[in-house]
Amino acid sequence: xxxxxxxxxxxxARRNPVRLHMPGHKGRKALPExxxxxxxxxxxxxxxxxxxxxxxxxAEALFDEVRALDLTEAPGMDNLHYPTGCxxxxxxxxxxxxxxxxxxxxxxGATSGIQAALLAVRMTLGEGTVLLPRNVHKSLVSAMxxxxxxxxxxxxxxxxxxxxxxxxxxxxxxxxxxxIEMRGEPLPKAVFLISPTYSGxxxxxxxxxxxxxxxxxxLVVDEAHGPHFAIGRGLPRPxxxxxxxxxxxxxxxxxxAYTQTAMLHLGTGANSRFPGLPEAVEEALRAxxxxxxxxxxxxxxEQAVAVxxxxxxxxxxxxxxxxxxxxxxxSSIPGLIVAGYGKHAAESQDVEHDxxxxxxxxxxxxVTGPQAAxxxxxxxxxxxxxxxxxxxLMLISGAHGPSDVEAIEKAFRALAExxxxxxxxxxxxxxxxxxxxxxxxxxxxxxxxxxxxxxxAFLSVARPVPVEEAAGRIxxxxxxxxxxxxxLLTPGERIDLEVVEYIVSARKAGLNVLGRGIRGGEGEMRVxxxxxx
Numbered sequence: 001x002x003x004x005x006x007x008x009x010x011x012x013a014r015r016n017p018v019r020l021h022m023p024g025h026k027g028r029k030a031l032p033e034x035x036x037x038x039x040x041x042x043x044x045x046x047x048x049x050x051x052x053x054x055x056x057x058x059a060e061a062l063f064d065e066v067r068a069l070d071l072t073e074a075p076g077m078d079n080l081h082y083p084t085g086c087x088x089x090x091x092x093x094x095x096x097x098x099x100x101x102x103x104x105x106x107x108x109g110a111t112s113g114i115q116a117a118l119l120a121v122r123m124t125l126g127e128g129t130v131l132l133p134r135n136v137h138k139s140l141v142s143a144m145x146x147x148x149x150x151x152x153x154x155x156x157x158x159x160x161x162x163x164x165x166x167x168x169x170x171x172x173x174x175x176x177x178x179x180i181e182m183r184g185e186p187l188p189k190a191v192f193l194i195s196p197t198y199s200g201x202x203x204x205x206x207x208x209x210x211x212x213x214x215x216x217x218x219l220v221v222d223e224a225h226g227p228h229f230a231i232g233r234g235l236p237r238p239x240x241x242x243x244x245x246x247x248x249x250x251x252x253x254x255x256x257a258y259t260q261t262a263m264l265h266l267g268t269g270a271n272s273r274f275p276g277l278p279e280a281v282e283e284a285l286r287a288x289x290x291x292x293x294x295x296x297x298x299x300x301x302e303q304a305v306a307v308x309x310x311x312x313x314x315x316x317x318x319x320x321x322x323x324x325x326x327x328x329x330x331s332s333i334p335g336l337i338v339a340g341y342g343k344h345a346a347e348s349q350d351v352e353h354d355x356x357x358x359x360x361x362x363x364x365x366x367v368t369g370p371q372a373a374x375x376x377x378x379x380x381x382x383x384x385x386x387x388x389x390x391x392x393l394m395l396i397s398g399a400h401g402p403s404d405v406e407a408i409e410k411a412f413r414a415l416a417e418x419x420x421x422x423x424x425x426x427x428x429x430x431x432x433x434x435x436x437x438x439x440x441x442x443x444x445x446x447x448x449x450x451x452x453x454x455x456x457a458f459l460s461v462a463r464p465v466p467v468e469e470a471a472g473r474i475x476x477x478x479x480x481x482x483x484x485x486x487x488l489l490t491p492g493e494r495i496d497l498e499v500v501e502y503i504v505s506a507r508k509a510g511l512n513v514l515g516r517g518i519r520g521g522e523g524e525m526r527v528x529x530x531x532x533x
Contacts, residue, residue, distance in 0.1 A: 003306060004086035005299045008076050013068040022072045029064045071295045080105060080293040081286050090302040097309050098230045099240050100265035102278055104285055107297045110224040110250035111139040112288045113264035117220045117246045118147040119284035124277045125189040131176055132192035135165045135486040141478045145458045152188060158444050162339045166351055167195040167203035170211060190218040195239060196226050198484035199393055200340065200357025202236035204350040209243030218274060224250035231313035232320055236352040245270040254397060257304035261297050315398035322405055323355040323396035329409045335364030335416050358394040367419035370510030380411035386483040389509055446502050448493040457491035457530055464517040464526035467503055470495045473529040479515040481506055
């Protein structure tokens with residue numbers, strides 16, 4: 001592997017200079033008496049004390065070791081905001097892998113990529129709106145506040161089969177654009193898509209790209225959960241190969257890269273379609289990313305790109321094979337449905353499913369998603385990615401092996417045995433009440449009316465109001481169920497009774513509801529409302 005950033009960091013560490021620059025630890029141990037992690041015999045022939053992985057001593061020693069590689073823009077280490085050396089070399093290797101015109105390393109997560117993308121659109125095309133699906137990530141709220149672009153939400157196709165929204169298709173987008181033109185409003189500056197969704201559904205967006213470009217709009221794609229599409233077998237086609245202008249990847253989601261790493265890609269032809277966009281992206285990234293980027297995080301991005309590219313994507317393909325084997329086994333358990341697998345494949349012909357997003361629907365069992373997740377965590381030592389009203393979602397990767405497949409299958413068989421389907425006559429009042437709450441959540445989300453500009457509402461003076469008393473007021477808040485983090489309510493929308501009931505039901509069903517005045521499952525739920533509303 002040609003790891004330029006890692007090689008440069010190791011070279012600097014070997015020189016062991018007296019560091020008079022940041023960071024304050026100077027690449028040295030926290031304390032002189034700190035333990036050193038070694039392998040084999042010590043210099044005097046004795047075997048060193050073994051540190052137990054997971055112990056406090058092991059963690060402290062590990063942090064001490066890695067400090068030598070925690071660098072700033074020292075000689076030979078390049079500059080993330082103006083890269084010309086080892087960072088730029090690593091970005092070029094990423095460009096070759098993903099097929100981009102320009103790729104940027106991100107150390108502030110995919111959130112910073114989304115924020116920079118909308119800022120760059122505003123800097124290139126001016127003020128206006130962005131057309132986007134309602135099931136966007138909450139980071140879009142901050143991106144619109146920063147950029148000043150106002151949202152025009154489109155409601156994507158809802159699948160009752162999977163209790164989930166699919167990626168936006170062209171007919172839905174066309175209807176939204178026709179409605180905008182009928183109101184006599186200018187077309188949006190950008191169309192923003194999510195593909196794949198959190199649960200792994202991706203759509204062919206090649207026609208969307210053509211139609212969007214004909215109308216002079218940019219196409220931005222949140223492909224945070226799909227960086228592995230570029231290399232793996234049997235996976236959806238990546239957005240960069242379908243004409244997207246800007247694509248955001250959350251590398252830590254599906255590769256070996258460390259948490260908080262991501263990439264923002266400029267698609268082929270985007271510069272000719274929108275002159276000045278590449279420079280705007282660079283300046284926008286300087287605005288939203290830290291001026292002290294972690295070289296450890298950047299090195300992990302470089303290593304992730306190398307692993308993705310190795311042996312024709314062997315690491316990714318291994319994960320896909322594991323996921324398909326798990327899907328085969330779990331779909332044979334009575335009461336379970338594996339979304340996207342076999343007879344439960346996506347309903348639309350242009351929709352594909354990423355098998356590594358193992359979405360197990362529990363319709364045939366007497367258990368909710370949160371209850372199932374709790375059972376797996378507490379009794380099987382297996383931690384899913386998330387739970388929905390009647391499903392659990394697991395992310396499978398090349399890091400998993402046959403023993404993991406066995407353990408997961410065993411856990412679901414135990415779950416099915418513990419919570420078999422019950423006839424209505426056998427259910428107590430508590431179970432029936434919980435079923436009602438889950439049933440309310442497995443339909444389409446409420447569609448609150450926008451009565452105020454998002455940015456104005458977000459920046460307004462606001463006061464907290466108990467959720468049950470908030471109907472009729474204008475939200476200054478963003479209320480989400482996390483994960484996945486899609487907003488039930490955004491700033492500037494009027495809160496109606498349906499929204500209130502949905503939020504209350506989500507809390508009762510055990511889902512993690514969050515907002516400025518809502519802290520998950522704890523305490524009174526309050527929503528911040530525009531003071532004058």
